[in-house]
Amino acid sequence: MAEANEQIAESAPRAARHWVVAAACVGFIAAMVGVTYASVPLYAMFCSLTGFGGATRVGATPTAAPLEREITIRFDANVSPGLPWAFAPEQREMTVKIGATSLAHYSATNRSADDTRANATYNVSPPQAGAYFVKLQCFCFEEQTLAGREKMDMPVVFYVDPAIADDPDLKTLKDITLSYTFFPAKSDKPQVRAEADGVRKPL
Template sequence: MKDTNELKQRNKSLALKVAGIALGMTAFGFAMVPLYDVFCEITGLNGKTITVAEQGARDVKEREVTIEFVAHVDRGMPWKFQPPVAKMKVKLGEMHQVNFLAENLSGKHLIGQAVPSVSPGQAALYFNKTECFCFNNQPLDGRAKADLGLAFFVDEQLPANVHTITLAYTMYNITDAATDNNVAAQ
């Protein structure tokens, strides 16, 4: 009888510990997004932009900032991906449209996905994309080229100490993942 009660007590203790660990892991999973956002804000890495409707482009101010465009292709992806210009000056609140060039250098159909990053991190809150190729997958047939559009404005509330904003994109090959998702959906 004593062994049975002791065994029940140990099982109950173990069950509580396992439940506590599972609860802790769930809480940690939910905390990862805000913790990542804080990390990005502190370090200025991988700033996230805000997507808004075009009506957000309000009165044009006289202040100008420099926008630097950077384009990277992930290792192993046979694409050429480049910005239209290395940098451009823009007035705050003014809409701008640019096209990045993507070229599939392989003979195979590939699907790319661009992931943006804005630096410095504080500028990400004021860099507003109303249209962006990064919102969708970019399928490209072998040896094909495409102009990938970006429409944006910089909010006039941009802090005065920010004079240059770097918008960097990394293009990833998601062909296998996109194909797997299509198969799973059928």
């Protein structure tokens, strides 16, 4: 009888410890879920500021003198299905001095007769170069609106941070690709596609 009482006495604190551990685990999981939802805008801001994951940086005019080293910037353009735009770079590539402010142009044309709004996402390749690709002005900073059949020039002002020369993984890098993709604005009504025969069909 005494032995049974001892076993019960020992199992009570053990059960209490199990409940404490279980409660702590549930609390930790709930906290992580909350952090995950809250971190989405913070993660986007982090990528923009650091270039993590191939995202470019947004910054101010460089103060350091450009380097003699040159690098080729290639330009890529894409349009998501559902957006009746033609979108392309005015130049396929340009060679610039690292640290020098440069200007490139894209153009977008609304192929439908309706006003349409869109947002551009962007990244660079290789992804490690995103931390050094700094944009000063860009159409991608704001939502863009094109009237029916309107064509718009979309400039990008940028430079490659001279700090890239000190990165051992990028010392031999010769070119960077800047890529944009336009998506329909979420609040926009369904778009229409301009057909070759002049008949516009819902997307």
